[in-house]
Amino acid sequence: MSAIISIKNLSKTYEGGFQALKDINLDINKGEIIALLGPNGAGKTTLISSICGIVTPTEGSITIDGFDIEKDYREARAMIGLVPQELTIETFETVNNVLEFSRGLFGKKKDPAHIEKVLKSLSLWDKKDDRLMTLSGGMKRRVLIGKALAHEPEILFLDEPTAGVDVELRKEMWETIRELKESGVTVILTTHYIDEAEKMADRIGVINQGQIILVDEKKALIQKMGEKNLMLHLCEKLAEIPASLSNYNLQLNDDGMQLRYSYDVQQEDTGITGLLEGIEAANINYRDLETKQSSLEEIFVKLVQKQ
Amino acid sequence: MNYRAIEAIYKYEMARTWRTLAQSIVSPVLSTSLYFVVFGSAIGSRMSDIDGISYSAFLVPGLMMLSLLTQSVSNASFGIYFPRFIGTIFELLSAPVSTLEIVLGYVGAAASKSLIVGCIILLTASFFVDMQIMHPFLMLFFLLLTALTFSMLGFIIGIWADNFEKLQVVPLLIITPLTFLGGSFYSINMLPEFWQTVTLFNPVVYLISGFRWSFYEISDVDLWVSLGMTGLFLLICLVGIYWIFKTGYRLKN
Numbered sequence: 001m002s003a004i005i006s007i008k009n010l011s012k013t014y015e016g017g018f019q020a021l022k023d024i025n026l027d028i029n030k031g032e033i034i035a036l037l038g039p040n041g042a043g044k045t046t047l048i049s050s051i052c053g054i055v056t057p058t059e060g061s062i063t064i065d066g067f068d069i070e071k072d073y074r075e076a077r078a079m080i081g082l083v084p085q086e087l088t089i090e091t092f093e094t095v096n097n098v099l100e101f102s103r104g105l106f107g108k109k110k111d112p113a114h115i116e117k118v119l120k121s122l123s124l125w126d127k128k129d130d131r132l133m134t135l136s137g138g139m140k141r142r143v144l145i146g147k148a149l150a151h152e153p154e155i156l157f158l159d160e161p162t163a164g165v166d167v168e169l170r171k172e173m174w175e176t177i178r179e180l181k182e183s184g185v186t187v188i189l190t191t192h193y194i195d196e197a198e199k200m201a202d203r204i205g206v207i208n209q210g211q212i213i214l215v216d217e218k219k220a221l222i223q224k225m226g227e228k229n230l231m232l233h234l235c236e237k238l239a240e241i242p243a244s245l246s247n248y249n250l251q252l253n254d255d256g257m258q259l260r261y262s263y264d265v266q267q268e269d270t271g272i273t274g275l276l277e278g279i280e281a282a283n284i285n286y287r288d289l290e291t292k293q294s295s296l297e298e299i300f301v302k303l304v305q306k307q
Numbered sequence: 308m309n310y311r312a313i314e315a316i317y318k319y320e321m322a323r324t325w326r327t328l329a330q331s332i333v334s335p336v337l338s339t340s341l342y343f344v345v346f347g348s349a350i351g352s353r354m355s356d357i358d359g360i361s362y363s364a365f366l367v368p369g370l371m372m373l374s375l376l377t378q379s380v381s382n383a384s385f386g387i388y389f390p391r392f393i394g395t396i397f398e399l400l401s402a403p404v405s406t407l408e409i410v411l412g413y414v415g416a417a418a419s420k421s422l423i424v425g426c427i428i429l430l431t432a433s434f435f436v437d438m439q440i441m442h443p444f445l446m447l448f449f450l451l452l453t454a455l456t457f458s459m460l461g462f463i464i465g466i467w468a469d470n471f472e473k474l475q476v477v478p479l480l481i482i483t484p485l486t487f488l489g490g491s492f493y494s495i496n497m498l499p500e501f502w503q504t505v506t507l508f509n510p511v512v513y514l515i516s517g518f519r520w521s522f523y524e525i526s527d528v529d530l531w532v533s534l535g536m537t538g539l540f541l542l543i544c545l546v547g548i549y550w551i552f553k554t555g556y557r558l559k560n
């Protein structure tokens with residue numbers, strides 16, 4: 001696959017002297033969805049802002065489809081749609097007007113049919129004449145997405161697009177993003193939800209302290225790092241883990257009401273059956289059980305600590 | 308040139324004006340009427356003519372300039388400060404638009420609005436005073452040049468300001484005094500000689516003087532000096548704006 005975005009030796013030091021990005025090299029392929037993960041302050045937003053022209057890189061070069069973001073900024077930027085992390089939005093304008101404004105700003109001819117399509121796909125069509133201040137937070141975020149899509153970008157940046165969006169809508173949004181991908185749009189998103197990255201992305205990049213720790217195909221990555229937890233919510237307080245269960249990797253939480261079992265999804269035998277039998281034999285009653293996959297960030301923190 | 312972007316910015320900014328149409332028109336009409344009632348009729352009736360012009364008529368160009376300057380500066384500074392304040396500036400920075408296009412959009416809209424206000428004041432004044440404009444085209448030219456220059460100044464202030472106080476300080480502490488002392492309400496020749504010289508350092512003097520000449524062919528300084536100085540301010544503001552975008556001052560990190 002050919003790279004549509006090519007980042008070479010990118011570094012960014014903010015005015016105060018803080019280095020937010022350190023020698024980033026990354027190629028993003030045409031038509032893929034890539035998710036950037038990393039803890040707060042890792043540099044995700046700084047990286048996106050550098051590509052979009054909001055932050056001036058201290059060093060390095062970025063090209064979009066061969067166009068340098070500084071020298072050929074018109075061609076480069078015309079291809080990009082950006083949904084920022086912060087809810088930055090006007091208050092008095094109507095939904096329809098802000099979308100038309102965005103389209104005009106990118107030099108595109110008026111196209112009410114396209115605006116209608118975008119608004120409908122974001123379930124905002126019935127709000128098109130409403131003022132932005134009358135919308136809810138989740139709706140405002142969708143308006144921001146609509147603004148980014150108003151000029152039919154070939155590359156879409158989504159900086160935590162689903163923060164503050166309800167479950168139902170999140171699913172709809174994933175659907176929209178998938179449709180965009182099918183129509184050939186390259187999508188770069190950041191998120192703190194692993195299920196989101198897992199569902200959406202083809203590739204995942206992990207950033208920490210301004211460096212890209214790894215970039216890999218999603219499947220490979222999740223397999224490599226997958227660890228799951230089984231939580232047992234107990235009926236009665238347990239003073240300590242019985243000796244009969246000592247060869248399981250169990251943890252009892254402070255109030256003695258929850259047992260946590262960590263296991264590797266990769267393994268043929270996860271040990272769950274044996275554990276549950278053992279628990280029954282030990283006469284421990286539980287009222288509920290759940291399994292939870294550790295978030296990529298948790299995994300990642302471990303990864304960094306190991307380094 | 309991304310003409311659609313200029314159009315988009317311009318329209319967007321003008322929409323803000325139309326939304327607040329009532330206050331955009333009512334307040335200049337009201338304040339002008341007050342000036343004419345107080346200075347024109349009440350005090351003006353006891354004032355002798357200046358260079359053969361009645362005091363009320365003498366006031367008209369000065370009052371127009373007063374509004375034009377404050378309106379231009381406040382419209383333009385607010386217009387660009389607001390997106391910075393709420394963060395929507397990201398869109399401008401990430402769009403395929405050049406400095407020139409952004410400035411044309413914002414400054415154009417701010418200047419348009421103050422031109423409209425200027426004309427409203429002229430219309431209001433015509434109900435109070437008997438006057439004629441001897442060089443209407445020159446008058447319009449001055450009006451346009453001033454509106455543009457001070458809208459650019461406003462734009463620079465809007466970029467420089469990092470809080471609302473700063474946004475208001477310049478119009479309040481600099482523009483208004485300079486306009487009052489720049490001969491809006493009197494002829495510079497009425498001042499003692501020393502103060503006349505001091506006044507010549509006030510850029511607004513040249514604007515008002517030239518503008519008044521286009522009405523009545525009377526002026527404190529030579530018409531060409533006025534035109535030259537107005538052009539010079541325009542140039543200075545242009546350089547300032549060029550520098551801001553070249554360096555990304557207060558816009559980019």
Ligand SMILES: Nc1ncnc2c1ncn2[C@@H]1O[C@H](COP(=O)(O)OP(=O)(O)OP(=O)(O)O)[C@@H](O)[C@H]1O
Binds near residue numbers: 015045046560
């Ligand atoms: N304008 C700025 N000036 C100085 N430092 C900044 C600026 N913007 C960001 N930083 C610093 O750069 C680092 C990276 O910030 P960035 O916003 O890119 O993180 P992020 O990965 O997007 O985090 P989050 O997940 O919280 O959104 C942080 O330490 C932050 O404090």
Ligand SMILES: [Mg+2]
Binds near residue numbers: 045046
């Ligand atoms: Mg961020």
